[in-house]
Amino acid sequence: MIDSKIMETTKSILKEFGNTYFSDKDTLKRNKVIEDLDAYTPMLMKALLANQLIHDTYTESIVIDDKSVEIFKLNEFIEMFTYKEYWQDSYTKFENKIGLTAGGKFIDETADVVLDFPFKDTVLKAGMTKEDQKDADEPFLHETIAKAEIDQLLEPKIFVNATKYDKENLEGVSTDKFDDENLIIKGNNLIALHSLKERYTGRVKLIYLDVPYFFKKTIAEDAFKYNSNFHFSAWLTFLKNRLEIAKELLSEKGSIWINISEDGMHYLKVLADSIFTSDKFVGTIPRKTRNGKSDVPYNLSQDFDWILVYTAGLENDEIMGREVKRQYLETEDFPNRPWRKADLTSQRTVQERPNSNYTMVNPKTGKGYPVNPKRSWAVAKDTFQEWYENGGIGFPDDYAFMSGDRPFRRIFKDEDNAKNKSSAVYSDFLLKLSNGKTINKLGNDQIDNLFDRDDFDYAKPEELLSEIMKVTTTEHDMVLDFFMGSATTQAVAMKMNRRFIGIEQMDYIKTVSVERLKKVIAGEQGGISKDVNWQGGGSFVYAELMEKNQGYLKDIQHAETTKQLEDVVNRMIAGGADFDFRVDVEKVMQDPEYQAMSLADKKQLMIKVIDKNQLYYAYSDMEDRDVQELMSESDIAFNKSFYGERDL
Template identity: 65%
Template sequence: MQIDTKLMEQVKSVLQQFGTKYMTEDGALKRNTVINDLDKYDKDLMVALLANNLIKDEYTEQIADTTVFKLNHFIDMFEYQEFWGNSFTKYANRIGLTSDEKFISDSDDVVLDFPYKDTVLKAGMTKEDVDKEVGADEPFLNETLAHSEISELFEPKVLVNAKRYDSDGEHESTKFHDDDNLVIKGNNLIALHSIAKKYAHNVKMIYIDVPYYFRKKIAEDTFKYNSNFQLSTWLIFLKNRLEIAKKLLAKNGSIWISINDEGMHYLKILADSVFSAKHFVGTIPRKTRNGKSDVPFNLSQDFDWLLVYTNGSEKDSVVGRSVKRKYYTTDDFPGRPWRTADLTSQRTIQERPNSNYTMINPRTGKKYPVNPKRSWAVAKETFDDWYSKGGIGFPDDYDFMSGSKPFRRVFKDEDDQKKQSSVPSDFLMNIAEELANGKATNRLGNDEITSLFSRDSFGYAKPEELLQRVINVSTTENDIVLDFFMGSATTQAVAMKMHRHFIGIEQMDYINTVSIPRLQKVIAGEQGGISKDVAWQGGGSFVYVELMEKNQGFLHDLQKATTTDELNAIYTRMKQGADLDFRADLDKYENDPERTSLSFEDQKKLLIKLLDKNQLYYNEANIDDANVRDLISDSDYQFNKSFYNGKESE
């Protein structure tokens, strides 16, 4: 049977009006005939097609009161509908480097291009999702499909297995409160869209340690998830996620993206396009190791980077820090502790002639000549006003005071009213006074995981000190912190210890063997990482949920299959209960002799391609449908009503 989109069903109904001109007697499309007549602008065919409202809505555009038929896009849809070209193992469309809308194999002029404006790459995080030729074993969804199919992918999903973890252990959860911490298991792109309405513009800081881009597979690529993408696929994968992340980020919030040297400049250009270059905050270096000898070009690249963006403007205090200062308490200013600050300007007396004067201490009469290269920051005519308000002090006024220059007096109550101080871009490196050299390297993160679990539980975790510093300069207590590449839950652990709310999203199964157990240990008061520094004694809670799998369950089964018999058994179940890709012709699949001659891995990939990736999870909008409601426990049903609607079910 042929699995059609709603749009293709409408197209076929129109073409059937022409008898057997465009359709065979058994209902098959004569694609070449249709395409040839469209190329010739066949009047009867085009009038019939445009009379259909769905086709008209999808493939026309109003320009200067004229209806324009986007013919090329419509023809593309016909070509794309073919079952993966004439092969089970090829894509109908490619994406990435093009020139004049032709790929680099056809031209010497190369540009980076995303030819389909609605391109979406859901991309599972497992290594099994990777295809050697294109980087991920799934189709790109683009404007050749009806928008209804695109939007369905991003509808909120049903949440199941809801549990609350607190100091008393694990409990079934039927309610979700706005100040609850949240952990979601499932595809992060789909999960982000599921929480988009609830958390829109409410997340103060996003930290993500994305899969790094490598030009070639290297020994350091020991991540449990997929981190070897083709460049174009990697860019699309991140583009989709950054676009929805931007919608979650508060106006004065910030997003911090960890990235390696090879991928940083590609990601910078991509992030500029998503957030705009004017919202680029800065590039922060981070030391990852203390040198290596066997390296390309004999240069040990010992740093990776954090790219920082915001939705705010340059005037917003997107980052800031509290500074520990020394204050004096004196009898002449009772109840008003004060500190000293520089009273000179970087400009010369030629540049500031009104500040070219000898400053005289009104109390003692001692004279302080101006430095010709650094004029006073206070003009002569405003000196009396500053002094009368206590804004200027002299070292000869106090026995305990050292120094030979007048100073600007700043009162503590004035500091308390100001915003946080600015942050230098080397704040992740300049830690000598507080931490041993290199303590924010990858080794420390690995050691922290080793102290909690076995050494092989998770590789290349970021250290808690790194997240502590980022969270400290970008948030205040009770702000929401999001990490949708949750990994070993470093971000969430630090957020909890620093009294921030958090959201974590992770697809990989180690969420239940590493991430959740780690957070349980944090609740119990574990003393690793930053615990002693922040005087952490335990407490807190979080809610855990999973996206309710639909086709995702079949996908897991296919990935775990080890024999052809297992694949055949899964296929039988798929025909009964799975939503199949609209391009799939099952008769061709079952009867094509080439299929049985494919290797086991290729047969597995082919079955994965049959699954409709729009239907990996159940949509929350269908939760009251009988065939969906029967699959959900009463407690999970109540939790979904609470999470999405803010109320209990009736």
């Protein structure tokens, strides 16, 4: 059995007391430990709290009479020992309980009773695979994961099989270095995001997420190839964990766009407000998904989904903007200074702006232009002459070709250029998303042109991502999509000369996602290619998180008979697989009650006992020669390059 980092550290401290807490070399006297903890035995408490990991995990500072006091969360620490007995004595007590508890412990542990519903952390929610799908890359993990159990889960992981694709190497070539290139990662997206944290925190300009939708019931035409029908609380927690790390990756003026269905949009809005804060909410954008359907609930065809937009920036920042091609005039009175017309009135009335209540007279012709009482001049009477002399005001009777009957503000091209300010994004942007120009059928047709429809359903159209990137990014900005799917986001980013990161854990990353990007490099002409005059080119690096227990998880999930399952478990035991520190797997397998369980229940149980910290090899594991022997020289060099040649 493999202990968690907390338990391993605690045992090393307890061993300093000789035989006090161990009956032999490795058998811990749990009752003795709990007894001395309950008694706050001074030497024991001093030794434990002197350890930084235990101190940081199990102490909390509170203020009493303006003085800071540290409190040791004894009950939480003791749980690490009490639950050990439950897991070893009866595997049925692995299961989450809903019921009567006191102090976080169920009534079979204490007499003080309250009604409690344990929080499902669902930190993994790994593969999101449909229950009946046998070729899934990861099982759907649904269990309580305590803080002490996830101390290593989110550490940076080892990458393997790093392969670079470019126009000269469309079939890929192994690479031993990483130069901040476009990156595609195969693996659990939460774990992969934490592996990106050190390199990419604060660097991502745009995050687009087509998240698993929350449906009240299974809807065939909307279903992804992974499980999109979550229990409500699990769905929210699944997204919460990922949005929290996504927030850290956003650049100072970056934005995150979350595509979501009607069923889940309002719940996700509340969750996202709690993560990004409501002050960072930019807006809700409707996107038309289809052109109507007659067989619908309540006889109303809901033909839109929604995009929630949040930012890391401030309200006055240009989070969105677009380049507008303006028409400039060239006239003899302003040589070499092209200019354009703009409105010279204010929305305020002359009562509100009495200093702008005057008849504006053209100094050249003497023609007067009375003020509109409902829209005063934008220029006050006492500043008119200054504006005029600087060329800021023009009159229609100055030019024979000029149309219109009102004075105008003159803005020079060099003034526009000096501002370096993008134009605001108006409602015509929304119309492109809501008038059917980005419906699902368009995305389906684009996939049909690249692959067989059976390879991937309901990809978003390239036009949707193109419109979003136009108003949120410029060339070379970083774009992230960690629900990558068929790689629409990455394909558009490549065609628009943006840098990108994509993460996907399903096996189709190799047959669909990577293959699509290879076609883009080769110059495919679907989607937005003609609009941007795409001629091919670009490159990306593909890498995989190095599987550890993850491989065993897949083997368990794919076992079709009890014999196959037993073979996998025996192989795990013989191969030194990492189990949860609270479980004696060999004892469980010998239990008559376990032997009487159905195959499905046995599989679910074995998935629970695997140590989720060890799904993939941690980068720190490269200190171990045994781990290095599993890697190529190229793999080792790539990881050192990716993580900045830091010491292991």
